[in-house]
Amino acid sequence: MEYTIKNEYLSVTAQTLGGSLRSIRDPEGTEYLWQGDPAYWKDQAPNLFPYIARMTEGKYTLDGKEYHMDIHGFVKDSELAAAECGGSRLLLRLKDNEKTRAEYPYHFTYEIEYRLEGNSLEVVYRVVNEDEKTMYFGIGGHPGFNVPLESGLHFEDYELQFAGAAGVSSEGETRRVGFSPACFVTGTTPYALGDDGVLPLRHDLFDDDAIVLTGVPAQVCLHAKNGRKAVRVSYPQMRYLGIWHKPHSDAPYVCIEPWSSLPSRDGIVEDLASQPGLNALGAGETYENRWKIEIICG
Numbered sequence: 001m002e003y004t005i006k007n008e009y010l011s012v013t014a015q016t017l018g019g020s021l022r023s024i025r026d027p028e029g030t031e032y033l034w035q036g037d038p039a040y041w042k043d044q045a046p047n048l049f050p051y052i053a054r055m056t057e058g059k060y061t062l063d064g065k066e067y068h069m070d071i072h073g074f075v076k077d078s079e080l081a082a083a084e085c086g087g088s089r090l091l092l093r094l095k096d097n098e099k100t101r102a103e104y105p106y107h108f109t110y111e112i113e114y115r116l117e118g119n120s121l122e123v124v125y126r127v128v129n130e131d132e133k134t135m136y137f138g139i140g141g142h143p144g145f146n147v148p149l150e151s152g153l154h155f156e157d158y159e160l161q162f163a164g165a166a167g168v169s170s171e172g173e174t175r176r177v178g179f180s181p182a183c184f185v186t187g188t189t190p191y192a193l194g195d196d197g198v199l200p201l202r203h204d205l206f207d208d209d210a211i212v213l214t215g216v217p218a219q220v221c222l223h224a225k226n227g228r229k230a231v232r233v234s235y236p237q238m239r240y241l242g243i244w245h246k247p248h249s250d251a252p253y254v255c256i257e258p259w260s261s262l263p264s265r266d267g268i269v270e271d272l273a274s275q276p277g278l279n280a281l282g283a284g285e286t287y288e289n290r291w292k293i294e295i296i297c298g
Contacts, residue, residue: 034144138261
């Protein structure tokens with residue numbers, strides 16, 4: 001089922017399957033969200049929980065037991081309930097069930113809240129640990145945005161402008177996460193953004209798959225120098241940012257993906273309780289992570 005929230009600046013539609021966004025439109029009718037195309041990428045904006053990307057051999061261990069989990073976790077394939085919907089706010093909820101516990105042995109409540117504030121869509125991820133043991137998880141977003149956003153422009157006219165000077169953020173040096181050919185983590189290396197924190201877009205940027213960065217400023221703007229319309233994504237609580245489109249293609253979109261953690265390390269079947277960087281949520285505690293998509297229509 002789909003639900004739409006609106007204000008004078010934006011109309012946003014999300015669906016209960018995975019809680020994923022389906023549309024972000026401005027008053028002029030411009031669609032900012034990638035609409036999905038199996039020739040490139042059939043999805044649009046999956047939500048990632050309780051794991052980011054791939055697990056080695058599709059499995060992990062916890063408390064001496066082995067569990068299997070698909071890429072990006074199970075929320076993207078789960079039917080969420082609409083807990084609240086009205087005006088400019090939509091709240092979707094998933095509670096653990098027999099299917100989730102087969103993959104992830106916890107009692108929990110997972111929520112996605114979409115809230116319009118002016119020309120911005122705030123996304124809130126909320127996890128409540130209803131178990132008697134510590135939960136370990138990753139969480140993140142994977143929205144794709146149309147490129148170009150206006151007629152007469154081309155993919156290569158666009159760039160990603162990070163807030164602040166190149167390579168400078170509160171986290172220190174910008175680094176790129178290295179991946180094996182099978183997309184498992186191999187380490188990090190320094191990564192130099194262009195002048196003034198700019199990454200010009202080219203299709204061949206993604207020939208080695210996603211660019212995943214850490215230590216970048218917590219805000220990036222997708223725009224064309226000669227364009228009116230742009231998308232700014234802010235992710236102050238996320239440690240990583242993925243940038244992606246289908247490798248070796250002329251895909252007319254780019255994904256801007258705020259992540260809290262990373263996939264499995266190359267060659268390691270991770271123990272969920274000891275994998276570096278996962279969120280650890282104590283029994284009875286609540287985790288909340290807020291990020292924002294701002295639509296600019298000059």
